[in-house]
Amino acid sequence: MCIRDRISTDKRGLVLVSQRKLSYFVLVQVIILYFLQNMASYLVIPNYNLIKQDWGVSDSLLGLMSGGYFFLNGFGAIFWSFFSDASLLKRKIFLTSSMIAAGICILMSYYSQNFFLLLIWQVLTGAAFGSVIPLCFSILSDAFESSRRTSIFMLWYFLGGFGLVAGFGFSVIMGSYFNWKTPLFYGAIIIMVIGGLTSISLLEPPRAASEKEIQDLIENGISYHYTIKLTDFPAILQNRSNIYVVAQGVLGTIPSGIIFAWTVQYLIRDAGASEIAAALLFGLMSLGAIGSIRVSWIVDKLYTRDPIYRPVVAGVSSIFEAILFIMFFLLPLKLDIYTKNIAVAVQLIISKMFSDAVLLIAYVFFFVAMLFSSAVGPIRNSILSDVNLPEHRASALSVIMILELFSKGIGITLIGALSDILGTLRISIIIAMSFWLLSGFVWLYLTKYYPYDLQFVRGILEKYRLDLISSKKEK
Numbered sequence: 001m002c003i004r005d006r007i008s009t010d011k012r013g014l015v016l017v018s019q020r021k022l023s024y025f026v027l028v029q030v031i032i033l034y035f036l037q038n039m040a041s042y043l044v045i046p047n048y049n050l051i052k053q054d055w056g057v058s059d060s061l062l063g064l065m066s067g068g069y070f071f072l073n074g075f076g077a078i079f080w081s082f083f084s085d086a087s088l089l090k091r092k093i094f095l096t097s098s099m100i101a102a103g104i105c106i107l108m109s110y111y112s113q114n115f116f117l118l119l120i121w122q123v124l125t126g127a128a129f130g131s132v133i134p135l136c137f138s139i140l141s142d143a144f145e146s147s148r149r150t151s152i153f154m155l156w157y158f159l160g161g162f163g164l165v166a167g168f169g170f171s172v173i174m175g176s177y178f179n180w181k182t183p184l185f186y187g188a189i190i191i192m193v194i195g196g197l198t199s200i201s202l203l204e205p206p207r208a209a210s211e212k213e214i215q216d217l218i219e220n221g222i223s224y225h226y227t228i229k230l231t232d233f234p235a236i237l238q239n240r241s242n243i244y245v246v247a248q249g250v251l252g253t254i255p256s257g258i259i260f261a262w263t264v265q266y267l268i269r270d271a272g273a274s275e276i277a278a279a280l281l282f283g284l285m286s287l288g289a290i291g292s293i294r295v296s297w298i299v300d301k302l303y304t305r306d307p308i309y310r311p312v313v314a315g316v317s318s319i320f321e322a323i324l325f326i327m328f329f330l331l332p333l334k335l336d337i338y339t340k341n342i343a344v345a346v347q348l349i350i351s352k353m354f355s356d357a358v359l360l361i362a363y364v365f366f367f368v369a370m371l372f373s374s375a376v377g378p379i380r381n382s383i384l385s386d387v388n389l390p391e392h393r394a395s396a397l398s399v400i401m402i403l404e405l406f407s408k409g410i411g412i413t414l415i416g417a418l419s420d421i422l423g424t425l426r427i428s429i430i431i432a433m434s435f436w437l438l439s440g441f442v443w444l445y446l447t448k449y450y451p452y453d454l455q456f457v458r459g460i461l462e463k464y465r466l467d468l469i470s471s472k473k474e475k
Helices: 003-041 045-055 059-087 091-110 115-143 146-177 182-200 215-219 230-238 240-269 275-305 309-330 342-355 357-387 393-422 426-433 435-446 450-474
Strands: none
Touching: 003 091, 003 115, 003 146, 003 182, 045 059, 045 115, 045 146, 045 240, 045 275, 059 091, 059 115, 059 240, 059 393, 091 115, 091 182, 115 146, 115 357, 115 393, 146 182, 146 275, 146 357, 215 450, 230 240, 230 393, 240 275, 240 309, 240 357, 240 393, 240 426, 240 435, 240 450, 275 309, 275 342, 275 357, 309 357, 309 426, 309 435, 342 357, 357 393, 357 450, 393 426, 426 435
């Protein structure tokens, strides 16, 4: 190698190192945005009982409110995504607008004087937050190459998922010591200030910057100018991998939404616990998700050997989590912990766990189930990034989100209705968990089409490469 080539190689190496550091900074920023969205989505749910006491509403209406939030979140996603992908404007512009709009809706929820107004503003909050998941997904896909995306999406999901814990904890504490509306006021301020500043300062990577077929062109200043068109949607919807990802998502999000919306209420009502104790136990059991970071790293390593491992691991994980969650809800769990003191509640939970074999077994079932459950979402996103073009990814995910969130909303609403009819949450939740079994089988069937769709997209990117080079020469 001559000195000139070596210097050129060294410079390229420094550029790659700099870009990698920048990519991780972008990861931190999108984690903050996802954290805030998750926090906001659970500012109301833990205080269902307090809302029932104040306004005398039924579980069916409470379920309708949360279901509507998630449903409109999906519809909002398709609009935010399409305008972003079609315009090629900076995605941070849409994210900033989304955060400010969501903060305003949450603030209006705080000032609602009746349940109808609260329901309207909560549903609009879901629509306002519609940009976060698809646009952050698109940004991360541009910042990290395919062989690392499962791990990156896992970090995004896992660390951003602490927003659920923060939202639960913040809502329960404020609701218990002040009023169920209090967390809405402070949550709105946090969303607008922290969310707005993080979005507007986002270090957004160039579109398609991580695709190996055209990566060197992007680094040399050639812009990826391809945009989505309305005529592209039939091709997106006819993609076999997209179809089966939708199918598993519709089936899988029914039990997933129920776990996060109704488990705490199940612990309060059927197992006998205060809101504080139920939320703490739910948080401790959910720590099993930490292990999924290692699972995602293993999946990325397997991907370098054969991409087919991604849907296989997702399928096996879905089947195992279904079995473990069903076993958890079948156990005759009794807590009888009604204290509202956090320190006392933690002490009683830990003490009872070592003296009550049923509670310990239940904890293990839920903990391990969360390990399997948390790995599926990042694998889903990695597969979507593989089988869709860069200009299609956010919109493809948004279409899938609409159907998934519709099923999640329907699931949450139906559980509320069944609870009113049966007088218990246990039976209806157990029925819902079985949908994960079907989701797992769909994942395994996806292995038939995923390799072909992956190669098809790579072929189009190779064609794009030639077109970009040709356009550069003409200029």
